[in-house]
Amino acid sequence: MDFTGRDLVSIRDLSKDDILFILDLAAKAMPVARGDRRSRALDGRILATLFFEPSTRTRLSFETAMQRLGGSVIGFSDASGTSVTKGETLADTVRMAESYADAIVLRHPYEGAAKLAADFSSKPVINAGDGAGQHPTQTLLDLFTIRMEKGEIAENNIVLVGDLKYGRTVHSLSYALSLFGASITLVAPPTLQMPPEVLSHLRETGGRFNQAESLESVIPGADVLYVTRIQKERFPDPEEYRKVEGAFRVDNALLANAKRSLIVMHPLPRVTEIAPEVDSGPHCRYFNQAFYGVPVRMALLSLILGKGEI
Amino acid sequence: MRDVKVTPIKNGTVIDHITPGMALHVLKIIGIPDTGVQSTVSVLMRVPSHKEKWKDIVKVEDRELDKSQVDKIALIAPNATINIIRNFNVVEKHHVEAPDEVVGLVRCENPSCITNKPREPVRSRFTVACRDPLQLRCGYCERITTDVAKHLF
Numbered sequence: 001m002d003f004t005g006r007d008l009v010s011i012r013d014l015s016k017d018d019i020l021f022i023l024d025l026a027a028k029a030m031p032v033a034r035g036d037r038r039s040r041a042l043d044g045r046i047l048a049t050l051f052f053e054p055s056t057r058t059r060l061s062f063e064t065a066m067q068r069l070g071g072s073v074i075g076f077s078d079a080s081g082t083s084v085t086k087g088e089t090l091a092d093t094v095r096m097a098e099s100y101a102d103a104i105v106l107r108h109p110y111e112g113a114a115k116l117a118a119d120f121s122s123k124p125v126i127n128a129g130d131g132a133g134q135h136p137t138q139t140l141l142d143l144f145t146i147r148m149e150k151g152e153i154a155e156n157n158i159v160l161v162g163d164l165k166y167g168r169t170v171h172s173l174s175y176a177l178s179l180f181g182a183s184i185t186l187v188a189p190p191t192l193q194m195p196p197e198v199l200s201h202l203r204e205t206g207g208r209f210n211q212a213e214s215l216e217s218v219i220p221g222a223d224v225l226y227v228t229r230i231q232k233e234r235f236p237d238p239e240e241y242r243k244v245e246g247a248f249r250v251d252n253a254l255l256a257n258a259k260r261s262l263i264v265m266h267p268l269p270r271v272t273e274i275a276p277e278v279d280s281g282p283h284c285r286y287f288n289q290a291f292y293g294v295p296v297r298m299a300l301l302s303l304i305l306g307k308g309e310i
Numbered sequence: 311m312r313d314v315k316v317t318p319i320k321n322g323t324v325i326d327h328i329t330p331g332m333a334l335h336v337l338k339i340i341g342i343p344d345t346g347v348q349s350t351v352s353v354l355m356r357v358p359s360h361k362e363k364w365k366d367i368v369k370v371e372d373r374e375l376d377k378s379q380v381d382k383i384a385l386i387a388p389n390a391t392i393n394i395i396r397n398f399n400v401v402e403k404h405h406v407e408a409p410d411e412v413v414g415l416v417r418c419e420n421p422s423c424i425t426n427k428p429r430e431p432v433r434s435r436f437t438v439a440c441r442d443p444l445q446l447r448c449g450y451c452e453r454i455t456t457d458v459a460k461h462l463f
Binding site: 010087089090091108109110111112113115116119130131132133134196197 | 418420422423424425426427429430431432439447448449450451452453454
C-alpha cells in the first residue's frame with residue numbers, strides 16, 4: 001500500500017484497509033515510540049508544524065513522532081509571532097512552508113483550512129484539526145487505543161458523550177466506527193446533539209447507532225465510554241454554554257454500574273467531565289490514549305514521507 | 311382557469327417555468343435593477359401552469375444571459391427554461407441543468423468555513439448532496455448549505 005505524498009485532510013480520505021495498515025504499523029512503532037529502540041527512518045526529513053490554534057498533545061506528539069524517527073521539525077505554535085498578524089493569507093503561509101519542509105501539519109480555526117492548504121501545497125498536508133471540522137489523526141489514535149485496549153474495534157458498544165455538536169473528534173470518530181461496524185450510542189444535551197449531516201452519513205453507510213439523553217442508562221451495556229469536553233470556545237452564545245456546562249460527569253459512582261472491562265477515553269484536555277478519582281481506577285485509558293498519538297503519527301509520517309519503515 | 315397572456319417581446323430572454331416565489335431571486339441573479347437596464351423587464355409571479363401548477367416568469371428585453379447566470383438560475387429554479395427571442399421568434403429554448411459540482415456560485419453558509427475568510431484566494435466548491443430540495447455539500451468544510459437562494463454570490 002503506497003501512501004507516499006498523500007494528504008490526510010479528512011478521515012474519509014482513508015479506506016478501512018488504509019486505516020488497518022496504519023494501525024498495524026503503529027503497533028510495530030511502539031518500541032521506538034517508547035524510546036526503547038532508535039530509528040533513523042526519516043533522517044534528514046523536515047516536518048513543518050503550523051499551529052494557528054493552541055494545542056498540547058497534537059503538536060507535541062507530532063514533534064515527538066518526527067524526532068523519534070530521526071527527522072526534525074520547524075514551525076510555530078502561535079500565529080501571533082508570524083506574518084499572519086501582518087495579514088498574510090493561509091495560502092501564502094502554506095506556499096512558504098512547503099518550500100522549507102517535506103510535509104506540513106496544520107491546525108487552523110477555520111473549517112476546511114487543511115483542504116485549502118492541500119490545494120496550494122505540492123507537499124503532503126496533514127490536518128491536525130480545522131475548527132469544529134475534521135481531526136483525522138485523533139481518530140486514528142482513538143481507533144488504535146480501542147484496538148490496543150480491547151483487542152478489536154468491531155463488536156464493541158461505544159458510547160460517545162458530551163459535546164457532539166461542536167466536538168470535532170466525535171464527528172471523525174463516528175465516521176470511522178461505522179466503517180468498522182461498531183455499535184455507537186450518542187449521549188448529549190438537546191442543544192449539543194450530533195449534527196444532522198453526520199447522522200445522515202451514518203444512516204447512508206449503514207452505521208449502527210442510537211441516541212440517548214441519560215448517561216446512567218447506557219453505562220451498563222458500554223464497552224468503551226468516550227467522553228468529550230463541552231468546549232466553551234466553540235459557543236457563539238455564552239448563555240448557551242452556561243446552560244449545558246457540567247451536564248455530564250463521569251465519576252466512580254457512575255462507573256459502579258459499568259462492566260469491569262469498560263474503558264474510559266477522552267481526547268483531553270478535560271475540565272470537570274471526568275473526576276480525578278477515575279484516573280487511578282481500572283477503567284482509565286485517557287493517558288494511554290494520549291501516548292498512542294506518538295506511534296500512530298510515527299506510522300503516518302513514515303508512510304507519507306518514507307518507505308513505511310520504522 | 312384562464313390562461314395568462316404574456317405579451318411577446320421583440321428581442322431578449324424569457325425565463326419560464328421558474329419555481330414559484332423565485333422570480334425576485336432570478337432578477338437579482340441577472341443584475342436587475344443594479345446594472346441600470348434601460349429596457350423593459352416584466353415579472354409574473356404565481357402564474358397558473360399546466361406543468362407545475364404554479365410558476366413565475368421573467369422577461370427581459372434586449373438581454374441575453376451568460377453561463378454563470380444560467381447556472382445560478384438552475385440552482386434555485388431547476389425546472390426553468392431559457393427562451394432566447396430574436397425578432398419575436400424563439401430562436402433558442404433550453405432547460406437549465408443543475409451541475410453536479412457548483413463552483414464559485416454559492417457562498418458556504420458556515421461562517422467559519424475557510425472559503426468565507428476574507429482575502430483567501432479560494433473559490434467556493436460544492437457537490438450536490440440532495441437534488442430535491444437542493445442541498446449542497448461544501449468541498450472544504452463538508453457542511454451542508456440548504457438555503458441556496460440566500461447564499462448566491
